[in-house]
Amino acid sequence: MLVTALFVVRTRDLLAATMLLGAYSLLSAGMFMVLDAVDVAFTEAAVGAGVSTILMLYALVASGRFERTPTRPQWLPLLVVLATGAALVWGTFDLPPVGAPGNPVHQHVAPRYLQQSGAEIGIPNVVTSVLASYRGYDTLGETAVVFTAGLGVWLLIGGLQRRGAAAPVLASAPHANLILRVVSKFLIPVILLFGLYVQFHGELGPGGGFQAGVILASALIVHLQVFGADQTRQIVPESLLRVLAPLGVLLYGGTGVAGLLLGGNYLDYHPLGRTPVGGQHLGILLVELGVALTVSSTMLLLCYLFAARVARR
Amino acid sequence: MSSLGLYNYWIVIALMMVGLYAVIARGHLVKKLIGLTLFQTAVFFLYISMGFVHGGAAPILSEGVAVYSNPLPHVLILTAIVVGVATTALGLALVVRIREAYGSVDEDELERMDSDA
16 A cells, blocks of 8 residues: 555656556555444545546646656655654554554443444444434534535536636547446446445445445446536436535434424434434434435536536636 | 554554655645545544454444444544545645646746746
8 A cells, every 4th residue: 555655656647646546545445444444445445446536537637647847856845754754653652552442542432332322323333323323413514514515616617607608518428438338337227226225224234325425426427437428417417416415414404403393402313203213213314315415416516517627628 | 463553553654644745745736635635544544543443343233242443433534535535626626727727737837927927
């Protein structure tokens, strides 16, 4: 992994750097898996190796593939980096060793999550319980950040279409290879189905709204890459995405308000069902649905915006 | 995986420094964002390493498992990854706009243009 990272930085061909970054992401997903973080590995594999690579490629098309050779001296940054690294390594000698069960980080709230969540929430995946229920506020905030970032990109590169100018001519369907077209036709339904499985199985096994959102979006991004943005827009129009992205945040926030109206605290799902555990199930389902809506539509919207911008040049 | 010791943290620091170097030494704005991404992944590793427990299982409750890894860092990092790609997209959008406005994405050239203007 370190080697990949070094080459990513070293090469001046940014296309190669982006591709290596994708490989690096996939490797780090494997590392997360080794470290028992299955949900994180899932997300990293879907996001790092998929969506972010595509977005980087669009930016490269817009900004040029090669770096210039640097004119300023390179030893100063190197010195700064080495000094900082040495200081940080020195700092690690005070840290407890990785993996010891008695580390302070494992003493605070984690034991409660692990011991009580089975009875309180009633779902086996503790990560989902913590994400959607115990720390629901955090996740609401993160969902809002994703939405806001999408909004920001839209304002920066999408919302400034000059009136009077001809409607942007999108790249006509790229001359995709026949094999690509056939294979992707087989793959896209499978990816969509897998995304839905990850969404609704997220309480039992690894998965959940974030992962499912990214996987669903990536199925449509494959479509966009192979058949061209025009065709994808006919299936999922941009205006629909502009409605779905805020709708997800609204669904999440609304679930919180529903709990409030039924006599609980904000984002407390107990009153939603007949039994507290049933309420938790319903609440988590709704909240995860909101997350998936926002994440998937924002990711796809980002790709539309970049594709349109690049095609207009 | 029995005697990791502090090894994980050193790898994290090495990755972090590689990312930091790309951010401060390279002029191309996309390369700087790539550096930031590397740095970000290093931070993810730091958290996940902290949450790791030897002999623990992934935090999905099942029969006959007594020790689980800490689920809290997993939650924080999995949302951070998705937020990370969204913010990277925002940065890339800024790069695209800068390119359109200045015709360049090299930091030195941009500074020269700004000081000439």
